[in-house]
Amino acid sequence: MKTRQLKYYLTVADELNFSRASEKLNIEASPLSRAIGDLESYFGVPFLHRRKGRIRLTIAGQVFREEAQHILDYIESVKHKVISANKGFRSQLRIGLTDGLVQPRIARLLALCREEEPQTAIRIATMDVRQMLDALERGHLDAAFTLDGEATGSYTKAVAWTERPAVALPIRHPLLARETIYLRDTKPYSFLVCHPETWSGGHYLLRKWFAETSSSLPREAVTASGHDTLMMLVGAGYGLGACLESRALTQPHPDVVFRPLGDTVSPAEILLVFKEPSPSPSLERFIERALRSVDSPVE
Structure with a gap:
């Protein structure tokens, strides 16, 4: 196999159309079809059902789609390790960010890592929680930050910091007349809900906060895939939303006003998740810095 064939197959699997895939790859449809046929011959199984110009993946094709992506991800990881070693880095950490946790606290942590351990290269990847768990399981990530304390139940975790909701x-x-908002105050109005897959950490926290106030999430609600989408929808008047207090302080929106949540609910725990119960020395030092660097307040 060649990595080129894997890239070809993933494009065809995404498009389910040879014409669109060939346009995207900037090659002719015939050599693209031959490349996929060579892959099928190599494994001895069909990956695609071809019928009347329509394509769909076989069961084997669905499995290979996932594995092909993992192979390319692994090759890319090796490439980065080699390049890092050539530049003088002695080790590398791959850190995942989920639930939109790209914020000043993490930037401060990365700056501290560069200051105290410049010989360790740190790669950052943003993803959803499902992708993060898969990457941890396959060894493509060393650790990740997330809000989801439910999906990460079986993993080793450290609470990096906690935050209040807003x-x-x-x-x-009409609720702007109140200095503090309670969840019961929001019942007459539309309330935006975090998407359970693309923003599962936010969805987990919302369910937890509503349950702690003996309430339930709205059944029919517009979902937001992330913090930026939530702010856009709130600003457009689609409803109210909940977010972390730090996002309200550090990332204001011209059409959105923030109020503290008055209910006594559990604070949001920003978790640093990793698979190995005994992390490597470089990861152990990263965890120690993560717990130390967030003690100071957000500026």
Whole structure:
């Protein structure tokens, strides 16, 4: 196999159309079809059902789609390790960020790592929680930050820091007259819900906060795939939303006003998750810095 064939197959599997895939890859459809046929011959199984110009993946094709992506990811990881070693780095850490946790606290942590251990290269990848768990399981990540304390139940975790929730309201909303918002106050209004897959950590926290106040999430609600989408929808008047207090302080939105949540609920725990119960020395030092660097307040 060649990596080129894997890239060809993934494109065809995404497009399910040879014409669109060939345009995307900038090659003719015939050599693309031959490359996929060579892969099928190599494994001795069909990956695609071809019928009347329509394509769908076989069961084997679905499995190979996932494995092909993992192979390419692994090759890319090796490439980065080799390049890092050539530049003088002695080790490398691969850190995942989920639930939109790209914020000043983590930037401060990365700056501290560069200052105290410049010989360790750190690669950052943003993803959803499902992708993060898969990457940890396959050894493609060393650790990851997430809000999801449910999906990560079987993994080793450290609470990096905690935060209070805030409520986001569109400008000129009736609840702006109140200095503090309680979840019961939001019942007459539309409430935006975090998407259970692309923003599972936020969804987990919302369910937890509503349950702790003896309430339930709205059954029919617009879902937001991430913090930026949530702010856009709140600003457009689609409803109210909940977010972390730090996001309200550090990433204001011109059409959104924030109020603290008045309910007594558990704080949001930002978790640093890793698979190995005994982390490597470089990861152990990263964890120690993560717990140390977030003690100071957000500026």
